[in-house]
Amino acid sequence: SQKIEQNSEALNIQEGKTATLTCNYTNYSPAYLQWYRQDPGRGPVFLLLIRENEKEKRKERLKVTFDTTLKQSLFHITASQPADSATYLCALGGDYKLSFGAGTTVTVRA
Amino acid sequence: DTAVSQTPKYLVTQMGNDKSIKCEQNLGHDTMYWYKQDSKKFLKIMFSYNNKELIINETVPNRFSPKSPDKAHLNLHINSLELGDSAVYFCASSHFLAGEVGADTQYFGPGTRLTVL
Numbered sequence: 743s744q745k746i747e748q749n750s751e752a753l754n755i756q757e758g759k760t761a762t763l764t765c766n767y768t769n770y771s772p773a774y775l776q777w778y779r780q781d782p783g784r785g786p787v788f789l790l791l792i793r794e795n796e797k798e799k800r801k802e803r804l805k806v807t808f809d810t811t812l813k814q815s816l817f818h819i820t821a822s823q824p825a826d827s828a829t830y831l832c833a834l835g836g837d838y839k840l841s842f843g844a845g846t847t848v849t850v851r852a
Numbered sequence: 853d854t855a856v857s858q859t860p861k862y863l864v865t866q867m868g869n870d871k872s873i874k875c876e877q878n879l880g881h882d883t884m885y886w887y888k889q890d891s892k893k894f895l896k897i898m899f900s901y902n903n904k905e906l907i908i909n910e911t912v913p914n915r916f917s918p919k920s921p922d923k924a925h926l927n928l929h930i931n932s933l934e935l936g937d938s939a940v941y942f943c944a945s946s947h948f949l950a951g952e953v954g955a956d957t958q959y960f961g962p963g964t965r966l967t968v969l
Contacts, residue, residue, distance in 0.1 A: 776957065785856075785942050785960030786895070831895065838949050839908055840958060842895040 744769040746843040748832060754849045755822055763817040763846045765832035770841070772834035775808055775815050780829045780845065789830075790817075822850045855879050856961040858943050864967045865933055873928045873964045875943030883907075883949050884926040885958065886918060887942040895942070901926055902949045933968045940965050 749764040765775070774793045778786035792799045792808045792815070799806045805818040819826050829847045833840040856877045865871055877884060886898040900908040904920045915931045926943060940963045947956035 783963070785944070785963050786958075787960070788957035791957060829893065839897045839900060839910070841897070844892060844894050 744841070746770070746832065746834060746841060748830075748843040748846045750846065751844070752847045752849065754851065757822060757824060757850055757852050759822055761819040761822050761826070761848050761850070763819075763830055763832075763848070765815040765817065765843055767813050767834055770813070770834050770836065772836045774835040775806075776833045776835065776840065777804075777806055777815075777817050778831045778833060778842075780831060786831055819848070822848075824850045824852050826850050856943055856945055856959050858941075858961040858964050860964060861962065862965050862967075864969065866969055867933055867935060869933050870929070870931045871933060871966070872930070873941055873943075873966075875926045875928070875961055877924055877943075877945040877959070877961075879945055879959060881945040881947050881959075882923060883946050884920065884923075885944040885946075886926065886928050887944060887960075889940045889942060889963070891939070899926075899928075900949065907949060930966075933966075935968050938966055938968045 745768045747766045755761050776791045777789045779789055780786040790799055790806045792806045803820045807816045827849050829845040831845045832843045859874045883902045885900045887895050889895045897910050898912045899918045901920045917929045920926045942963045943961040944958040946958045
């Protein structure tokens with residue numbers, strides 16, 4: 743069966759440190775992968791997209807890697823800030839839809 | 853201006869009732885979606901429409917009926933509500949149909965929290 747697993751439900755880190763989130767998948771062949779941020783009581787907001795032929799993408803303090811051999815994406819938030827506290831969702835694109843993981847909740851302590 | 857809007861934000865109703873949720877996008881997108889987010893936070897696709905045509909019906913009970921009067925609107929009608937329907941429902945839109953090469957990102961509405969008593 744198809745699965746998308748994001749590492750531990752919650753991640754607590756100190757301000758200034760790097761948060762690393764993992765997204766592993768099985769029985770998918772995604773054409774691309776996206777990361778979204780979701781704040782409590784709000785809809786997800788798009789952050790980054792990486793295609794299957796790309797290894798790495800960056801946007802400001804965010805970095806995403808995509809390894810189709812390992813079937814894994816890593817999402818990094820460098821120099822984290824309390825404002826980065828949110829739930830981060832990975833989503834795989836294919837078969838005319840996005841399939842989401844359950845998300846990892848990140849809390850950045852000041 | 854809100855890009856994707858949904859009404860109502862909260863909906864509390866009794867089992868067996870019929871209710872509707874409305875969604876509108878002003879982004880000029882061709883594709884709209886309905887998602888359900890359950891208590892475990894899984895966001896699951898229910899329906900997608902492209903140019904008012906139903907593309908995906910993800911094995912949703914036929915008590916749920918989407919209606920797209922035009923490209924900017926996708927409403928969700930639910931008949932005979934059940935306890936298990938309690939969740940947050942999100943509408944979303946994108947330029948292209950998700951999964952196509954070069955597909956665009958999705959823009960989500962604020963969600964409608966449905967509670968069935």
